[in-house]
Amino acid sequence: MWKHAQVISMLNPGKDPAQPSSYRPISLLDTIGKLFEKILLTRILHEVNVRGLMRDEQFGFRPRHSISLQLARLVERITRNFDEKMLTGVVFLDVAKAFDIFWIDGLHYKLTILNFPSCIVHTISPYLRGRTFEASFQTATLFRRGMRAEVVQGGFISPVLFSLCVNDIPSPSTTSS
Numbered sequence: 178m179w180k181h182a183q184v185i186s187m188l189n190p191g192k193d194p195a196q197p198s199s200y201r202p203i204s205l206l207d208t209i210g211k212l213f214e215k216i217l218l219t220r221i222l223h224e225v226n227v228r229g230l231m232r233d234e235q236f237g238f239r240p241r242h243s244i245s246l247q248l249a250r251l252v253e254r255i256t257r258n259f260d261e262k263m264l265t266g267v268v269f270l271d272v273a274k275a276f277d278i279f280w281i282d283g284l285h286y287k288l289t290i291l292n293f294p295s296c297i298v299h300t301i302s303p304y305l306r307g308r309t310f311e312a313s314f315q316t317a318t319l320f321r322r323g324m325r326a327e328v329v330q331g332g333f334i335s336p337v338l339f340s341l342c343v344n345d346i347p348s349p350s351t352t353s354s
Contacts, residue, residue: 221338
């Protein structure tokens with residue numbers, strides 16, 4: 178069910194159709210696969226929420242954790258530090274291409290050390306491993322190719338899996354000197 182996806186190129190609005198960089202890949206999965214993925218997402222989120230596996234500072238792809246709220250939190254912190262005559266340093270990480278180079282074995286290891294239920298880990302494994310795709314652009318179609326390192330873009334569970342994998346990035350120190 179999850180082993181193969183068709184990838185088509187969609188023109189980004191307002192871009193030049195003659196430029197290949199004006200297109201973005203869109204993965205098409207069958208309806209049953211999408212339904213099953215939504216059910217699996219419910220199970221994964223239940224496990225994550227009940228066990229508190231994701232830090233509250235993790236704002237990506239979470240309900241009631243919008244980018245606007247994170248920006249408001251950042252502005253509030255900078256303003257408070259400014260009022261208290263404290264310096265504020267900020268580091269932004271660009272993870273735009275992270276799905277394309279995602280380390281599948283690392284995620285599998287992370288789920289194992291988090292003691293995720295084995296039934297969920299075994300169900301996710303085919304989703305992560307042995308995937309193939311075929312790409313279409315206008316009238317041309319490429320032959321099937323294997324995916325070596327990628328979490329499915331546009332998948333319902335992909336953002337949560339990515340967030341779990343990067344959830345243990347060290348937090349900044351809150352002590353002042």
